[in-house]
Amino acid sequence: MAVQTTKRQRTCIGCGATLGKGALHRIVRNGEGLVSFDPTGRLAGRxxxxxxxxxxxxxxxTRKLERALRCKVTDEDYERVLRELALAEAPGKNEE
Ligand SMILES: [Zn+2]
Structure with missing residues (x-):
């Protein structure tokens, strides 16, 4: 029996690189229009x-994020996502 491995490729909206989902950071817009960093990659939304x-x-x-999420992304949103993304990228910086 073949093991089904559906490794879906995702495209970075910044540089256009195509990578496996685990190699990219996901940003999500939820149903309320809130834009946030999604460390689990599982939050509902676009x-x-x-x-x-x-x-x-x-x-x-280039406003590609706004286009990808199909909503307005405020400076506040960007700052928050950048902060969360920076934390996720920095090893050993756990604020739990
Ligand atoms: Zn990139």
């Missing part, structure tokens, strides 16, 4: 993927 902070910054400049 998602967009970036591979790094730099790519998020690039996507911010």
């Amino acid at each position: 998602g967009a993927y970036v591979c790094s902070e730099d790519c998020l910054a690039a996507a911010r400049k």
